[in-house]
Amino acid sequence: LVVTFPAPHSFTGEDCAELSLHGGRAVLAAVSGALTALGARYAEPGEFSRRAFENGRLDLLEAEAMADLIAAETEAQRRLAVAGADALHQACASWRERLRQLMARQEALIDFPDEDLPPEVDAALSAGIAALRDEMYVALAAAPAAERLREGLEFVILGPPNAGKSTLLNALAGEEIAIVSEAPGTTRDALGVRLDLGGVPVHLTDTAGLRDTADAIEAEGVRRARARAARADFLLLVAGPGDDFAPAPENIPHLRLRTKADLGGPGLSARTGAGMVELRARLAEAARELTDTKGGAALARPRQIACVRDTAAALGRALELSEPELRGEELRLAAAALARLVGGIAVEEVLDAVFSGFCIGK
Known part of the structure; x- marks a missing residue:
């Protein structure tokens, strides 16, 4: 049985086909041999998932959640891979939007220094930065429990x-x-x-x-x-x-x-x-x-923890600065660190580390 998946409606976003075969290993070996003789090759670990990421079908958080779901041994690990990752994805989207708005307000203070903006504008900006930083530190405080659940x-x-x-x-x-x-x-x-x-x-x-x-x-x-x-x-x-x-x-x-x-x-x-x-x-x-993560954003991997920690640290440095231009630069550094969480900045070494842990064919 041959099932085709035309692009872009496949898992990877590319033209794909699946073969369902009868029999045991000898049949699989014979068909595999015929395909490789025609120019096909075996997939590398995580290659299908990496192609899905590169074609915009998955982001890094979704890819990591899928890998954790495949590797789950217990019901709690399965829930962490599904519900915990979904909560992290929603939190990340909220953080990104709030940071975008904070950056826009900061740019307004930089571009219009002579407009005599009321002091409460700067106070509201500082309060927003502090609130976002504190929320990220709450997620970081819960990270060890999620990491222990994932690792055992x-x-x-x-x-x-x-x-x-x-x-x-x-x-x-x-x-x-x-x-x-x-x-x-x-x-x-x-x-x-x-x-x-x-x-x-x-x-x-x-x-x-x-x-x-x-x-x-x-x-x-x-x-x-x-x-x-x-x-x-x-x-x-x-x-x-x-x-x-x-x-x-x-x-x-x-x-x-x-x-x-x-x-x-x-x-x-x-x-x-x-x-x-x-x-x-x-x-x-x-x-x-x-292993109780309190139902919040589940930072279960060292890479995820590092991204959020770097983002929160940049926000903390921004709060200590009074010069608008320097504060704006720290906010941009925070945005770059947060972008690494979902793969907004494609660093080859990071991608290799994420997808190399998948099984062959996924």
Whole structure:
């Protein structure tokens, strides 16, 4: 079956055709061979999307949102790619229009210096610049949550040897990931598994038990455990009956868990399942809180964050200037930085970085 898409009504805006084939890989290989013999070539990663961008069918924000949608593993990531990107697109359009109006007012002050414009005109201009800058800083403050949702969170299990960390990892994963033994110090390196907690992708990592040891390999495992904990988004501090909880690094949210309740005493038991449903719910809530973008513009990529940060910085510099010409130049720099967000300024290196992450054929 051959389906044609005449320009400009195709995905790329060019004349396109799609072939739907029966059979398996041998049929695909034979048809591909016939097409390449006639002069066709395989597409580069992201080439179709880049052509769509260059032909005005997509802007960079839409292209990045599509890439994030293709790569989404969880429902929360899918929503971020669709709703979050749409909110960012609307915010960007609003910022661009407001900045255009601010630039027009500033040019009027430059072109008509002798018209004795009332002082409230300049005051209103400054207020408008400050309001736009502050709104962008609000979006920047929410960016880490969106970025964590896009990349996934790092939850680390930390505690003394033989506290039930590996058993807890296996219970949350629903499979045997880590070796469980009654002998302390079984886990020497970080072991992890990818989980979906409340729609948020989480990499849950088991670490070596924290203790002083003369064993060089175990000591290296303890060092890695502490280093992993220092980079974590959330810590599960585990302690068995009679154990002390490990101290949590500053500014990292954590949850203290008393394990091995099946041996008597309070807490949960990964062996019997006691308290595990409640624990999973608490971890899912923590994951949602860490990735809550508050429904605003979702700056989920470093490139997007840099563009908005540069725009806000230029607006801040404009507020510090009293000379109309210098303030106007900072506003133009702000407009140039904002234009990079949607691809208004075609910088080849930026385009390569955006589209190289796509899969072949998209």
